[in-house]
Amino acid sequence: MGATDMRTKLLTFVLLVAGLSGLVRAQSVQAPLPSGSAPAQQRPTTLPTGERYVIGPQDNLSITVVDEPELTGKFRVDNDGTLTFPFLNRVPVAGLTLEELQARLTTLLKAGEILRNPQVRVEVDQYKSRSVYVIGEVRVPGKVTMSGTTLTLLEALALAGSPTANASNEIIVVHPSRPGASVGGVAGADIEGERITVNRRDLELGRAGREIVLQDGDIINVPVAQRFYIYGYVRNPGTYVLDPGMTLQQAIALAGGLTDRGSDRRIKAKRQVNGKLAEMSLQLEDKILANDTIAIPSRFF
Incomplete structure (x- = not known):
């Protein structure tokens, strides 16, 4: 024709x-x-x-x-x-x-x-029309363009230079409920929308996050790590990253466990309560909080 x-x-x-x-x-x-x-x-x-x-x-x-x-x-x-x-x-x-x-x-x-x-x-x-934003504790925060039909969470983090040494083990993916919401000067927590929280270690090991496929306009927030300090009769005293929901028993294990003289009883922690520093007793099943200072005592012989 x-x-x-x-x-x-x-x-x-x-x-x-x-x-x-x-x-x-x-x-x-x-x-x-x-x-x-x-x-x-x-x-x-x-x-x-x-x-x-x-x-x-x-x-x-x-x-x-x-x-x-x-x-x-x-x-x-x-x-x-x-x-x-x-x-x-x-x-x-x-x-x-x-x-x-x-x-x-x-x-x-x-x-x-x-x-x-x-x-x-x-x-x-x-593909030119789709991008996500990676903010917080990554080496190259900013916009990541989606070069294919899909972009995984792990790929987006890699394109943003990977998390820094100060990054939390908790990664938050936000699907904004108001498309076009500005991320300028916003830490991610203030943007309205559906939130999915992923443990970074589980993500890197392939135990989590596979089901998360990013979409245009998503915001990936890598917060600064919350930390606690543990000293006394543990094998590796020092400052550690606090995972959400971590118990005292898990904190001791992270510090290498008790020494031969260490005791899992009479453990004390200094904690900020209502703006004041307070000392309290902790049991192994108790959850620890950010900035806790935990003292592990010795056993009586």
Whole structure:
């Protein structure tokens, strides 16, 4: 079919294309965390993978229409969520999956009698529209661009230079409930949204975090480590990172265990209580708190 005939037949469905163009403003075209407000909405907890990838602005798409070289090529999604396609002009694509865009192009080509039975294939050539933010105790905090359909938590941390020596063993992933929430000057705890807490050691050992697939706009907060000090009759006295929920027994084990003369009774801890330093007795099953100073006594012989 010649280009002239194709343009003529395009007139028969121009209203259809015009109607679809109104959908551009309805698409969720989201810039990575700009300043300003946005309507509250519930975000999903995972990023769709594979063919469920959702197209966004600045993505570069490779579109193939079998046996139709005029309609085959690479197309960039503009900031308004549309792309310019031969004989269809501007087509709204932001917010669609690859599969949905294939179906939309097929419908438009058929509706305009441009092709009777178009076979359309859409792939992402370059992912440009998605990013997450890594803040806190990492070597290179800031925005991490997602170069594929998915980005794991471990990959995001590696791209941010990995946690520093002062990093907590607790990593917090925030799915903001208000897309566009600013992270400037915010430690992560003040941003509203769903929170997932992961133990960093378990993540690095593959025991946790595999089920977490990041999505556009997520915030990964690596807080500064909380610490405690233990001294006396333990093998390795010193300052240690406090894991959430750590008990006295676990703290002693972290310090190498008791020496031959060490006792697990009559253990005292100095702790800040209501702004004042207080001394208290601890049992092995008691939880310790940040900045506790724990004294391990000797046994009586």
